[in-house]
Amino acid sequence: MITQAPILYAADCDPQLILERTVAIIGYGSQGSAHAQNLRDSGVRVIVGARNLQSASARGAAEAGFEVLPLAQAAREADLVMLLTPDEAHAATYEALAAEVDLRGKALAFAHGFAVHFGQIIPPAGVDVIMIAPKGVGPAVRQMYERGSGVAGLIAVAQDATGLARDLALSYAWAMGHGRVGIIETTFGEECETDLFSEQAIIVGGLVELLLAGYHTLVDAGYKPESAYFECVHEAKLICDQIYERGFAGMFAKISNTAEYGAQVAGKRIIDEHVRAEMRRVLAEIQDATFAHRWEAEARADMPNLLARRAEYASDPVEEVGGRLRALFADAGGNAGSGADAGTDAHAHAGSDADVSASAHTGANQKEGANG
Numbered sequence: 001m002i003t004q005a006p007i008l009y010a011a012d013c014d015p016q017l018i019l020e021r022t023v024a025i026i027g028y029g030s031q032g033s034a035h036a037q038n039l040r041d042s043g044v045r046v047i048v049g050a051r052n053l054q055s056a057s058a059r060g061a062a063e064a065g066f067e068v069l070p071l072a073q074a075a076r077e078a079d080l081v082m083l084l085t086p087d088e089a090h091a092a093t094y095e096a097l098a099a100e101v102d103l104r105g106k107a108l109a110f111a112h113g114f115a116v117h118f119g120q121i122i123p124p125a126g127v128d129v130i131m132i133a134p135k136g137v138g139p140a141v142r143q144m145y146e147r148g149s150g151v152a153g154l155i156a157v158a159q160d161a162t163g164l165a166r167d168l169a170l171s172y173a174w175a176m177g178h179g180r181v182g183i184i185e186t187t188f189g190e191e192c193e194t195d196l197f198s199e200q201a202i203i204v205g206g207l208v209e210l211l212l213a214g215y216h217t218l219v220d221a222g223y224k225p226e227s228a229y230f231e232c233v234h235e236a237k238l239i240c241d242q243i244y245e246r247g248f249a250g251m252f253a254k255i256s257n258t259a260e261y262g263a264q265v266a267g268k269r270i271i272d273e274h275v276r277a278e279m280r281r282v283l284a285e286i287q288d289a290t291f292a293h294r295w296e297a298e299a300r301a302d303m304p305n306l307l308a309r310r311a312e313y314a315s316d317p318v319e320e321v322g323g324r325l326r327a328l329f330a331d332a333g334g335n336a337g338s339g340a341d342a343g344t345d346a347h348a349h350a351g352s353d354a355d356v357s358a359s360a361h362t363g364a365n366q367k368e369g370a371n372g
Helices: 013-018 030-041 056-063 071-077 087-100 137-145 165-176 188-203 203-218 225-254 257-269 275-285 290-300 305-313 319-329 358-366
Strands: 022-026 047-049 068-071 082-083 107-110 128-134 153-159 184-185
Touching: 013 165, 022 030, 022 071, 030 047, 030 056, 030 137, 030 165, 047 056, 047 071, 056 068, 068 071, 071 087, 082 087, 082 165, 087 290, 107 165, 128 165, 153 165, 153 188, 165 184, 188 203, 188 275, 203 225, 203 319, 225 290, 225 319, 275 290, 290 305, 305 319
Parallel strands: 022 047, 022 082, 047 068, 082 107, 107 128, 153 184
Antiparallel strands: 128 153
């Protein structure tokens, strides 16, 4: 039997718990900057920890008015340490902190369950281990907060040493603005596995490959690249916006009968039992840690496959066509049919902070919001 998760709001949170604490943000990237600023604007004392005080991220935090300290010093001064580095840097960052700082009596927080769920980080007894995961990319988390709203958030508790871990997670979520929209309780394992699955099979891996396959099918058949881009790539956002705002039935109600009938006829031919079987295999490889081990090995090897595939995507002809068309939209002063706000979540929990990433991975973490 499927049980419905209760949705919690600001009235279910005790703001005082987080207001009484100092929070150290480790990883001042896309997510880290949003966390730091939202917490500060909610009245929380926030400090930022950095491996290199002269790094771009450290300078950015200082320019935003935050006190920036060496990692260990920030962790010592904090009551709650929020680790927002990329997943591949979590273990090394934690080990560096734990070697110098007694974390007992503090709270260790994450925005993604990966490192804890797969045993890369095993906190000692006496530490509250919690997760507060915004369901939105960093800029959207900040933008929606500034508008007086917020994005939904997840909370979880992996270890409750004080008896206050859940309440503290809720309080942090309140300060992030999640209580304005909705907070859902989950577990580190559920958040991690469902997040990885959605990234790999649906919202990144599956969607990108589907869009590219459609584009190249039309171009290979002799259609103009511009027409193929509009039909197979550009319009995907318009449909996704409708689903985001209205659900599947609401989206179907807004498109033509021709489009709806065509989708019914062809959709299940594309996403057939073979595709569903592959989805189950992808999920199984996440659940049994096959993917986690593969990703650890890739990161240790300096990410050769990730970087090679990234270069392939960047050199695909669709990029030139899309870039040219997007430039025309910008020159026209609009974005040709853009709908809802950027509130989607493509591994939104992960800040990109080259300052605290292992130096060997610098080439793979230049973009903002790296790690998914």
